[in-house]
Amino acid sequence: QKEVEQDPGPLSVPEGAIVSLNCTYSNSAFQYFMWYRQYSRKGPELLMYTYSSGNKEDGRFTAQVDKSSKYISLFIRDSQPSDSATYLCAMSAGNQGGKLIFGQGTELSVKP
Amino acid sequence: GAVVSQHPSWVICKSGTSVKIECRSLDFQATTMFWYRQFPKQSLMLMATSNEGSKATYEQGVEKDKFLINHASLTLSTLTVTSAHPEDSSFYICSAQRALREYEQYFGPGTRLTVT
Numbered sequence: 763q764k765e766v767e768q769d770p771g772p773l774s775v776p777e778g779a780i781v782s783l784n785c786t787y788s789n790s791a792f793q794y795f796m797w798y799r800q801y802s803r804k805g806p807e808l809l810m811y812t813y814s815s816g817n818k819e820d821g822r823f824t825a826q827v828d829k830s831s832k833y834i835s836l837f838i839r840d841s842q843p844s845d846s847a848t849y850l851c852a853m854s855a856g857n858q859g860g861k862l863i864f865g866q867g868t869e870l871s872v873k874p
Numbered sequence: 875g876a877v878v879s880q881h882p883s884w885v886i887c888k889s890g891t892s893v894k895i896e897c898r899s900l901d902f903q904a905t906t907m908f909w910y911r912q913f914p915k916q917s918l919m920l921m922a923t924s925n926e927g928s929k930a931t932y933e934q935g936v937e938k939d940k941f942l943i944n945h946a947s948l949t950l951s952t953l954t955v956t957s958a959h960p961e962d963s964s965f966y967i968c969s970a971q972r973a974l975r976e977y978e979q980y981f982g983p984g985t986r987l988t989v990t
Contacts, residue, residue, distance in 0.1 A: 798981070803965070803986070804984060805878075806967070807981070811977050850917060854977060861908075
C-alpha cells in the first residue's frame with residue numbers, strides 16, 4: 763500500500779463546475795499538507811499548504827484536511843479552462859528534513 | 875518571490891557523455907534542495923536531498939556515482955548525469971526549500987534530458 767493514494771483520473775468537467783480532488787494517506791505522522799499544480803512539461807507550482815487539520819481558502823481554491831480520517835481535499839470553485847493541469851497532493855511529517863511524499867497526481871481537464 | 879530556475883530547460887546528448895543541470899533559487903536562500911525525476915504521466919520520484927556544504931543523501935535505488943549532486947552555495951545546486959544512457963532520458967526537476975520553512979518547497983521548471 764502506498765503512503766499516499768490519489769485517483770489519477772483523468773477528470774473532465776465543464777467550465778464553471780466545482781472540482782473536488784482528494785488524497786488519502788496512511789502515515790499518521792504527516793502534519794504538513796500541500797497541493798501543487800503542474801502544467802504539462804513544467805515544474806509543479808505550490809498552490810496551497812495546510813498545517814494539521816482544518817480548512818484554508820485562497821480565492822477559488824479551498825484546501826481541507828481531516829487528520830482523523832487521513833483524508834485531504836482541494837476544491838476549485840468556478841473552474842476555468844486554465845485550471846486544466848495535473849494536481850499533486852504532497853505531505854510531510856515535518857521531521858524528515860523537508861522530504862515530501864507525493865500522490866500520483868490527478869489530471870484535470872476543464873472544458874469551455 | 876520564491877523563484878527557482880533550472881538550466882538548461884532541454885538537452886540532447888549522446889550516449890556515454892555527461893550532462894550537468896543547474897538549479898538556482900533566485901530570490902531566497904535555500905538550505906536544502908531536492909532533485910526529482912519524473913516519467914510521463916507519473917508522479918515525482920525523489921532522487922536525492924542536498925544540503926549546502928554537505929554530501930547529498932540519495933534515495934534507495936539511486937546510483938550516487940551516476941547522479942552527482944553538488945550544493946556549493948545557498949542558491950545553487952547541480953546535478954551531473956555521468957555516462958548517460960538512453961534509459962536516463964527523463965524530466966529532471968529540482969526544488970528548493972526556504973530556511974526554517976520546511977513546508978514551503980518551490981520547484982524549478984524542469985529539464986528534459988534526451989540521450990541518443
